[in-house]
Amino acid sequence: MFDINGGELLIIVVLAVLLIGPERLPGYAAQLASLVKRGKRMLQDTKARVDTELGPEFKDVDWSKLDPRQYDPRRIVREALMDDDEEPAPARSTAAAAAAGGAATPAATSTSDQPRVAVPAPFDDEAT
Template identity: 85%
Template sequence: MIDINGGELLIIVVLAVLLIGPERLPGYAAQLASLVKRGKRLLQDTKSRVDTELGPEFKDVDWSKLDPRQYDPRRIVREALMDDDDAPAPAARAAAGGAAAGSAAATATSDERRAAVPAPYDDEAT
């Protein structure tokens, strides 16, 4: 979220001390602390209100599974392809019925499809 390393944080603190001054810095630090406490309390209240309004059936939901940052398209495709283990693939069915007969039938149907569909022609093309 905020990518600040130790050196950058030190520079920010030194600039704050120089710009704000040592006499007003404790007041601003106290205001920042109260702001962080209010934000934390607001988030806790919001979470408890959402839990109350959704009801007990959503207590067991693992929200981290719904995080869009954890989706990997390659993994999703791999899992989808692995889920087809129950139904045999068309190539496996052709092999089970006889490899030569299946490939001959596939060739015949593809030749029939080519003959039935005319090639696209654009008379306005150059």
Template identity: 55%
Template structure:
């Protein structure tokens, strides 16, 4: 947490003994211990209070999975592109067979189907939500 190795710790203790003095050092060490105990109890009470206020709904959450350091957009895209094809959506065996090479190549098989050709003389289709 503090990344202090043994040599640095010994040097810090030596400086503390020289600056504070051997007469007052036990008093300051005791005071530091009390602060550490108070801080530990404060953190524990805070954790308990947060758990009580959030309830049982969030006790089962895997917080490690939500860690942003584990976020890998390449993995997420790869998993989304290589998902299993839907079987009950009316897709024919031919479309599933033609989609397999696309999924293996890493491209999306979910390309939109072209709109049917309008009848001759009919107005062009208009999408009012697209404009």
């Protein structure tokens, strides 16, 4: 959490002993321990209260997915670009066109082997 290695912790302890003094250091250590215990107890009480107020349907929610540290814009854009657009279903299928007596249109007989034809986006020259 604080990313402190052993050498840094040793320097902090030596500075605390020198600045606070060996007489008052045990009292400050006890106060720090009680503060940590109280904070932990408050966190557990808060979690229990949230669980009781939200109800049992929120016990299965994966809260790690909502963690903002998981947000990676590159991954989101990559996934959005890699999603395949679903092709709209043709109005009349090949079987329905043959049953109606008409010839099948090329659009109705297209397969996934054929490349898609790029359709230009609609343009409104009166738009501002």
